[in-house]
Amino acid sequence: MEQRSRLDWVDACKALAIFAIYCGHFHTPDGRLEIFAYLYHLQLFFFLSGLFYFKLREKSFKELLLDRIIKVLIPFMFFGLFNIIFFSLIKNFTAQEMWEQVIMLLEGVRSTKFVASQIWFLTSIFCVQIIYYLLDRLIKIKSILLVISLVLLYVSNVMKPFSENLFFNVNTVLDYMFFFALGDILYKWIRNFDYSLFKEKFKITIFTSSLFTIFISYLCFYYGVNFYQIFGLEVMTNKFLSYTFQLVIVLIIFIANIAAAHALCKSKLVVEIGKSTLILMGVEMIIKQFTLHLVDVFGMKVNIINALEVIIFDVIIIILAKIVFFKLFNEYIPWSTGKISLKMKAITVS
Structure with missing residues (x-):
């Protein structure tokens, strides 16, 4: 209980x-509510996801990859296609426009032109979880991994090295891995909070x-x-x-x-x-x-x-x-x- x-x-x-x-x-x-929500909403999701990284840590890389494909990428593709079909009926897409939407889905890049632009979060969290897992196996010390993630966060937000998103939003790892790492490192303290x-x-x-x-x-x-x-x-x-x-x-x-x-x-x-x-x-x-x-x-x-x-x-x-x-x-x-x-x-x- x-x-x-x-x-x-x-x-x-x-x-x-x-x-x-x-x-x-x-x-x-x-624009107040919009600006306020964008300040933290996805960061909070990554933090909450990081709370349960311990379930992924014990998996082999093959098991992890399969698990993330099933739980993240398959839903991403399904809901992407679901949105494309729905909006093709609403907006009367031509065959060319349908194909362009499918290409954007396969690229997994955040784009306002994509009818399901809100699901870009899924490719981002897929990349964060995979990269964090590999770094965790390499470094093995959570505090160091947290510091590295924090440095990457500052690089992204202060220096802004990317003018556009890369395949599967892999560049967003810089923006969100810190919050995922924070969830991972804090879980043992907050899980028993009563x-x-x-x-x-x-x-x-x-x-x-x-x-x-x-x-x-x-x-x-x-x-x-x-x-x-x-x-x-x-x-x-x-x-x-x-x-x-x-x-x-x-x-x-x-x-x-x-x-x-x-x-x-x-x-x-x-x-x-x-x-x-x-x-x-x-x-x-x-x-x-x-x-x-x-x-x-x-x-x-x-x-x-x-x-x-x-x-x-x-x-x-x-x-x-x-x-x-x-x-x-x-x-x-x-x-x-x-x-x-x-x-x-x-x-x-x-």
Whole structure:
């Protein structure tokens, strides 16, 4: 039961992360919610993924590669094709346009021209997990690997060596491996976290700290990452210091999300959503377009102009996606979400 609750808070945190992704993909006039969500949503996913790297560490490279192909690349290809077929019907693609979409899917590169551009995360996490595994086997010391990942993060965000994404978004390893490594190194400390076991004074400290991180997150949402200007401070012009401050803010937002996840993990709906983030990522653009077209059929118009309206709309479409797709993919097409029976997997490996 204790282990179950720990997994539930992670699923609740994944639900918050996928909700941030949905919100980040909506454009509003002031852009606050979009900018805020993009600051941390994918980084949080990589962190949560890193918490369970211990399950991959013991595998041989052949086992790891097969496991990642089944659980990451097959879903990537499936949802990519699913989106291409859906949007070809909506937008009346020509054969040439269909082929161009398939080529973009096979390249696995983040592109706004690709109808399923939101699933680029899957090729990125595939590359991060494979490269992190190889470095882990080579270096064997987590703290050194974390430092290397941190250096690569600064190289990418301060020096910006890549003007465009490479095949399978392999260049994004620089942007996200640090967060994956952080999840890996922190897991042994946070896996046994149980708020109810602490003394009253320490509970108050944790609660107060959580409220502080939520407050900082709100300031970041409302005023942007340079919210310190409201206190009369000048904007940092040094790229290294500016990104360092941004990274600290991202980690503070992580803490706020983890605190919120512990509060929400008793909700079966939130946990279920967190367990099916792969499906939600794969059908995001489909469910949004379907909902907007459905509303249009009844002669109504959806005009979303502020953060609150985005939040309400995204809550509705996520619940709609749950009703329409969760059972379909989880029970009837389980391989599309990386679920495969142990017997079938054993046959494949042998």
